[in-house]
Amino acid sequence: MADNKSGRDKQADDADRRQRERDVVASLERMDETEPPVDETTLELFETELDSIPFPATGAEVVATVGDETIDSESGSYSVVDLVPDTDEEEFDSPAAVRMRVQRPTIAAAMKQIVEASEGSPHESLADSQREAYEKTFRKLRAIDAVDDDEGIPAIRDWIIEQIHENETLPGSRAVRREAAEFCRSNGYEVRNDEWLGI
Secondary structure (H helix, E strand, O other): OOOOHHHHHHHHHHHHHHHHHHHHHHHHHHHOOOOOOOOHHHHHHHHHHHHHOOOOEEHHHHHHHHOOOEEEEOOEEEEHHHOOOOOOOOEEOOHHHHHHHHOOHHHHHHHHHHHHHHHOOOOOOOOHHHHHHHHHHHHHHHHOOOOHHHOHHHHHHHHHHHHHHHHOOOOOHHHHHHHHHHHHHHOOOOOOOOOOOOO
16 A cells, blocks of 8 residues: 555544444343454454455455464454354455354354355255354353353254254254253253253
8 A cells, every 4th residue: 555645544544433343242142142252463463364355254264365364362362264164155345254253262153064064965054143043052152051061062063063963954044042051951950941052
């Protein structure tokens, strides 16, 4: 970019826009916080790496460009390739959307495997509302202290993938919530009827 007033103004506007997007994402995430947050500095550096990608971009484009980048969290280190589906079915409209996805690495890793498994299904792909329901179920599982070491997330992830392979369709939100509730109850955690998992 040219080093003139117009170029500097554009850089400042872009920086302001990115900061506003980060603020919105951060406030939304704090409303339902269930996983220790990834360090803010790590996310900012990661978002800077995303500047080289023209958005909107597919998951495959993100992985091809920054797949080797590492995201450090309290639960461990993850490569972007472990968190973002390597598929053209997944599309991100901005760097903030990618950032939002990777800031909950445990859930992002589970969703990556589900998205990639559903890509082979001839009958349907993962809709936004269904993705949100799956993620909310994973967040609720993550928040349950009685389920040690986040065993619930891989168990439900594996069940969803099994349903995709066996039935060639994605299980509905209610079925996923029911399976998660059964998992919780079998591990000694009581799920009330007025909770997300209590269907």
